[in-house]
Amino acid sequence: MKTIWLQTIELDPQASAKPALGERCNGCGVCCAAEPCPVALVLLLQRRGRCRALLWQEAEARYVCGLVVAPHRHSWLIPARWSAGAGRLLATRIAAGAGCDSAAEVEPITTPGSPS
Numbered sequence: 001m002k003t004i005w006l007q008t009i010e011l012d013p014q015a016s017a018k019p020a021l022g023e024r025c026n027g028c029g030v031c032c033a034a035e036p037c038p039v040a041l042v043l044l045l046q047r048r049g050r051c052r053a054l055l056w057q058e059a060e061a062r063y064v065c066g067l068v069v070a071p072h073r074h075s076w077l078i079p080a081r082w083s084a085g086a087g088r089l090l091a092t093r094i095a096a097g098a099g100c101d102s103a104a105e106v107e108p109i110t111t112p113g114s115p116s
Contacts, residue, residue: 008109009033009050014061019100027062029054031102037094039067043075068096 011029018030031037032054036046044052044067053066053074066074068091072083095101 007034011063012056012061015056015063016061018102018104018106021101021103022099025097025100027057027060027064029056029063030104030106031100032063032065034102034104039090039093043067043071043077065090065094065096068094 009030011033016026016028018028019026032051034050035048036044036051040046040051040053046052051065055064055066055069056062057064068087070083071078071086071090072080078086091097
């Protein structure tokens with residue numbers, strides 16, 4: 001039996017399309033917009049919904065993890081002086097920049113009057 005789970009997530013229109021499972025991460029944001037990762041479960045105590053640490057980087061036109069780029073701003077458990085080291089450690093815990101691990105199948109939603 002196959003379980004089908006439908007969820008609507010909102011992403012910046014300039015975000016890249018989600019890569020295929022296993023392809024290099026491109027910062028599309030789909031995984032983090034769909035649900036928090038295990039690191040967010042522990043450090044943000046967030047169990048569902050869009051991760052609060054998901055950040056849009058306008059200049060790079062990509063999403064990044066706030067717990068990687070500025071962990072002290074997202075978790076009171078991490079002092080600012082530990083931020084750089086904590087960010088590097090947390091990047092390894094979530095495999096930031098590694099292969100896409102989201103099996104989500106993404107379909108854009110078009111609304112009347114929007115370009116298709």
